[in-house]
Amino acid sequence: MNRSGLIELEAVVAVARRGGFRAAARDLGMSSSALSHAVAGLEARLGVRLFDRTTRSVSLSAAGEQFIAEVAPALSQIHAAIENVDQHRERPSxxxxxxxxxxxxxxxxxxxxxxxxxxxxxxxxxxxxxxxxxxxxxxxxxxxxxxxxxxxxxxxxxxxSRTIRSIVVGSPAYFAGREQPRVPADLLRHVCIRMRMSSGSIYRWEFEKRGETVEIDVPGVLTLDETALMHEAVLAGVGLLLITEDLVAEDLAARRLIQVLDDWTPAYPGxxxxxxxxxxxxxxxxxxxxxxxxxxx
Missing domain, CATH: 3.40.190.10 (Periplasmic binding protein-like II)
Known part of the structure; x- marks a missing residue:
């Protein structure tokens, strides 16, 4: 098969795997139009429609499902063969x-x-x-x-990285007039910056001390899902934050942030x-x- 034919097969498998042309094009490093053209070219030569397309979705046709079931394993073998030959290359590319x-x-x-x-x-x-x-x-x-x-x-x-540590920090402005928490339960009387996970759930802060583990559903007025935004918010004094120690090391050294509950936040495998x-x-x-x-x- 010539190179253009191999690209067409990779295009069809990628669209089937990702369920759409845009994501498949990103995976293959192609433009969406080039990917669509490759799929259409293969469909034209085969004389069948491999995908049922609407303005909102792309799904395999019955012919497409059969085609993918037979072609995907063969394409994987081709890629494996290419990788095996690549073992003999002196410098990677x-x-x-x-x-x-x-x-x-x-x-x-x-x-x-x-x-x-x-x-x-x-x-x-x-x-x-x-x-x-x-x-x-x-x-x-x-x-x-x-x-x-x-x-x-x-x-x-x-x-x-051998270990990572998540610590609780707050700004001097936040702690002005507030007593610092001494045990995790004290967080229930503080304002915290909450984190929404990719699953949609709110992360419960985890603590451990001498074998005792505690999870706290911390209260707060701000919920974010991106670390840089959380970092900005804690520096602004919005509330307390649980964050990886490495990300705030400079802020701690410059006293822009204060660490609390130190004995409840041990390191864990990195x-x-x-x-x-x-x-x-x-x-x-x-x-x-x-x-x-x-x-x-």
Whole structure:
């Protein structure tokens, strides 16, 4: 099959996997119009409609379902063969697609991503942030970063940061005229900045001391779902915030923020790189794994 035919097959599988042209186009690094043209070209040659399209949705036709069931495994084998040949390449090239949370992305950007691009100028990196835990294979990613406690059991993990600590902080302006909390239950008498998770639920603050664990549904007047906004709000004195220690280290040193409940916020296992357990990892991923091991702390 010529290269254009392979692109058409990849386009059809991507649209079926993502349920739409826009997301599939992002995965493949194509424009939506180019992707639509590729799918239409294959449909024209086959003489059948692979997708039922409306103004709001795209779904596989009966012919499309049969076609995907037979083509997707073969396309996976082609990709595996390409990756196996790639083992013999001296320097990695291509695009490395990584998925992680926004907070983790800030931790890995400079020591890993930028260093990787410096070492391997033929490489490109696409770093996608998402708070939900996704299926790497299904979404077309090479690897991801998550907290060790959140890793899927069927993935290979490479630890990066040894520990992470979430701490409770507030601004001097917030504490003016207020008594600092001494135990987690005291938070019920304070104003807190609440966090909405990707599932839609409100995060319950977790604490631990000498084996005793406590979860608090903290009260507050402001609920946010993005760390940078929460950081801005706590500096403005809106309320108390539970946040990763590394993100506010400079604010603590400059006394822009005050830490409380120190003895109730122990460190926990940190970030790990994780990736599917394939027989052979492609050269681009092997090089990145080696860098993670080198820079682990």
């Amino acid at each position: 291509g695009t490395l697609r990584l998925n992680t949370s926004l907070g983790a992305a800030r931790m890995i950007l400079s020591p890993l991503i930028l260093e990787y691009l410096r070492r391997y100028p033929e490489m490109k990196v696409e770093l996608v942030t998402d708070n939900r835990l996704i299926d790497l294979v299904e979404e077309g990613f090479d690897a991801g970063f998550r907290l060790q406690e959140s890793l899927p059991a069927d993935m290979i993990a490479v630890p990066f 970030l790990s790189l994780y990736y599917p357990g394939r027989r052979h990892a492609p050269a681009k991923l092997r090089a990145f794994i080696d860098l993670v091991k080198e820079r682990s702390r």
